[in-house]
Amino acid sequence: xxxxxALLLLVLILAACASGAHNNAAIPGEASRGPTQxxxxxxxxxxxxxxxxxxxRDAWPYLVFDAALPQxxxxxxxxxxxxxxxxxIAAQLPVADETHPHIAAVWLGxxxxxxxxxxxxxxxxxxxxxxxxxxxGVRRILxxxxxxxxxxxATPYNDAIEQVVYANAVEPVDLSxxxxxxxxxxxxxxxxxxxxxxLVANAFEQALRAQP
Amino acid sequence: MxxxxxxxxxxxxxxxxxxxxxxxxxxVALGAALLSSLLIASQAAQRRVLDQVSSGGPLAGIKVDAAxxxxxxxxxxxxxxxxxxLIDDAAVRRIAALPGVDSVLPVIxxxxxxxxxxxxxxxxxxxxxxxxxxxxxxxxxxVAHERDLPITVLTGRLPTPGSNTEVAxxxxxxxxxxxxxxxxxxxxxxxxxxxxxxxxxxxQGRRFRARWTRMTIVGVVSQEASDxxxxxxLDQARLARSWSVAGAPLDNLGNNPSPYTALxxxxxxxxxxxxxxxxINQVGYSTxxxxxxxxxxxxxxxxxxxxxxxIGLIGLAIAALGISNAMLAAIRERRRExxxxxxxxxxxxxVRRVFLVEAGxxxxxxxxxxxxxxxxxxxVLAGVVNNYLAGQGLxxxxxxxxxxxxxxxxxxxxxLALVAGVLPASRAAHMPARQAIxxx
Numbered sequence: 001x002x003x004x005x006a007l008l009l010l011v012l013i014l015a016a017c018a019s020g021a022h023n024n025a026a027i028p029g030e031a032s033r034g035p036t037q038x039x040x041x042x043x044x045x046x047x048x049x050x051x052x053x054x055x056x057r058d059a060w061p062y063l064v065f066d067a068a069l070p071q072x073x074x075x076x077x078x079x080x081x082x083x084x085x086x087x088x089i090a091a092q093l094p095v096a097d098e099t100h101p102h103i104a105a106v107w108l109g110x111x112x113x114x115x116x117x118x119x120x121x122x123x124x125x126x127x128x129x130x131x132x133x134x135x136x137g138v139r140r141i142l143x144x145x146x147x148x149x150x151x152x153x154a155t156p157y158n159d160a161i162e163q164v165v166y167a168n169a170v171e172p173v174d175l176s177x178x179x180x181x182x183x184x185x186x187x188x189x190x191x192x193x194x195x196x197x198x199l200v201a202n203a204f205e206q207a208l209r210a211q212p
Numbered sequence: 213m214x215x216x217x218x219x220x221x222x223x224x225x226x227x228x229x230x231x232x233x234x235x236x237x238x239x240v241a242l243g244a245a246l247l248s249s250l251l252i253a254s255q256a257a258q259r260r261v262l263d264q265v266s267s268g269g270p271l272a273g274i275k276v277d278a279a280x281x282x283x284x285x286x287x288x289x290x291x292x293x294x295x296x297x298l299i300d301d302a303a304v305r306r307i308a309a310l311p312g313v314d315s316v317l318p319v320i321x322x323x324x325x326x327x328x329x330x331x332x333x334x335x336x337x338x339x340x341x342x343x344x345x346x347x348x349x350x351x352x353x354x355v356a357h358e359r360d361l362p363i364t365v366l367t368g369r370l371p372t373p374g375s376n377t378e379v380a381x382x383x384x385x386x387x388x389x390x391x392x393x394x395x396x397x398x399x400x401x402x403x404x405x406x407x408x409x410x411x412x413x414x415x416q417g418r419r420f421r422a423r424w425t426r427m428t429i430v431g432v433v434s435q436e437a438s439d440x441x442x443x444x445x446l447d448q449a450r451l452a453r454s455w456s457v458a459g460a461p462l463d464n465l466g467n468n469p470s471p472y473t474a475l476x477x478x479x480x481x482x483x484x485x486x487x488x489x490x491x492i493n494q495v496g497y498s499t500x501x502x503x504x505x506x507x508x509x510x511x512x513x514x515x516x517x518x519x520x521x522x523i524g525l526i527g528l529a530i531a532a533l534g535i536s537n538a539m540l541a542a543i544r545e546r547r548r549e550x551x552x553x554x555x556x557x558x559x560x561x562x563v564r565r566v567f568l569v570e571a572g573x574x575x576x577x578x579x580x581x582x583x584x585x586x587x588x589x590x591x592v593l594a595g596v597v598n599n600y601l602a603g604q605g606l607x608x609x610x611x612x613x614x615x616x617x618x619x620x621x622x623x624x625x626x627x628l629a630l631v632a633g634v635l636p637a638s639r640a641a642h643m644p645a646r647q648a649i650x651x652x
Binding site for chain 2: 033056091
């Protein structure tokens with residue numbers, strides 16, 4: 001009798017405890033802390049996202065941010081439309097000074113091409129821009145040139161970019177072979193469309209994944 | 213006669229009349245089950261109601277705004293704050309040092325551009341999955357002190373303290389995406405991109421630049437810490453706010469430069485709230501707390517608890533009468549045994565002890581079974597209620613394991629059985645040996 005009562009009691013307690021188990025929703029098992037690093041992108045209207053319908057999803061800086069960098073990374077897109085390298089030194093470089101990025105992705109030159117900036121001036125300004133980034137301690141500086149769809153006028157600028165990249169030992173992102181589709185945009189020169197941004201982002205992603 | 217002898221005799225007696233003992237134990241168990249299940253359900257309901265009133269935070273919680281107090285509404289539960297005032301670390305320390313203050317938790321609300329995923333999981337069944345960015349606010353809190361915050365986790369969990377990759381979303385976020393509360397868990401594990409905005413001047417025009425981070429949603433919460441769609445660790449909100457505040461003021465959300473936008477203060481108890489609020493007002497900040505409402509609700513809930521406990525106790529008292537009746541019947545049947553015991557030298561006290569041990573054993577075993585059954589019944593009821601609540605997208609009820617309450621029910625049943633056994637035991641004790649044997 002006593003054994004039976006004890007058994008009954010045990011079964012009741014176990015049943016009560018079992019029914020108390022919580023059924024929590026699945027929680028992702030990802031690491032709760034990602035690397036603390038910052039990517040700053042510098043550029044003109046294309047880098048700002050002009051030319052695509054949804055710039056936060058389709059512009060190349062956001063595509064690179066989503067696809068090539070781990071969670072925990074901070075992105076600041078410092079680009080401004082109409083930015084020659086000289087303008088970028090005044091209006092975009094202060095962002096690097098404030099955020100001290102680990103990675104800088106630079107795609108300048110298109111607005112210098114439109115503004116017909118003399119090549120020596122363009123080259124000197126680019127040297128100054130990259131030098132400032134290096135002095136700020138940016139670990140990886142990726143510099144892209146201009147795609148062939150920008151026309152034959154882009155070639156001297158690309159030559160200047162190539163010389164500055166190698167002279168300053170920063171990482172090149174070669175877009176010169178890409179035939180990036182351009183589309184007309186009100187008040188601006190033709191801009192890369194969503195496919196073009198995808199191609200630019202791919203080139204930056206490849207460069208980022210390569211060993212520095 | 214030793215206690216051991218008395219226990220052995222009581223055990224033998226219970227064993228000889230097994231059927232009656234089982235029925236008596238079942239009666240006690242029924243009463244104890246009724247009492248324990250009613251009390252457990254009442255306690256859980258009380259917690260749930262008070263949680264609702266206090267927005268999931270501690271009952272003695274006080275919200276301090278980054279604003280001066282309105283002198284005309286100091287005693288109101290929810291006064292209109294006065295002009296803006298900075299809350300910095302010095303103010304936090306000053307408030308934390310006030311008498312009656314248990315803890316002070318800073319809150320940072322900051323404007324944010326929120327970019328949900330373009331496509332949501334099918335299980336979310338969003339009504340309007342347009343994926344457009346949302347301009348609203350996020351709330352930064354010290355997630356390590358979840359219990360001291362007016363936050364209730366509906367599904368998933370809060371972000372890990374110190375995380376820079378995790379956030380929880382509020383019911384407002386679900387509403388903005390057109391996701392029903394019942395499908396909230398489908399959003400856990402999805403990503404959201406957050407952009408802390410900064411307005412600056414360029415080429416004589418106002419321009420926008422953001423500081424972007426990519427986060428995983430780890431939970432859905434209901435919260436009253438501040439207005440906002442996202443809850444994140446305090447440090448992440450601080451970084452975002454520093455970025456935004458460094459720019460020009462945002463037109464629709466403003467940029468109060470206060471390092472903290474609010475504080476959540478917990479007083480030592482409900483009775484201290486009025487004093488603590490007055491002290492914080494003296495320091496120069498506006499406060500709000502649902503203290504009047506909570507006190508009134510508590511008063512009503514105590515009445516309900518007393519009524520339910522009364523019903524359970526009546527059940528237990530009826531069971532005690534059953535014990536008394538069973539013991540009296542046992543005495544009539546065991547006159548010879550009592551006579552023999554007395555003839556071989558057992559005192560009145562020894563005989564009383566045997567019967568009291570028997571009554572106490574019946575009460576204890578019945579109480580133990582009743583408490584376990586009562587807990588089980590309460591869990592089953594909670595399961596049914598939780599299914600309904602979850603179906604409505606509401607916070608479920610957690611009974612926990614109320615060990616103290618269950619121990620009190622077992623002790624109460626034992627004591628009641630002993631009281632019920634006093635009269636039969638005394639009658640047996642005072643029975644003369646010769647008469648007992650002669651009657652037999």
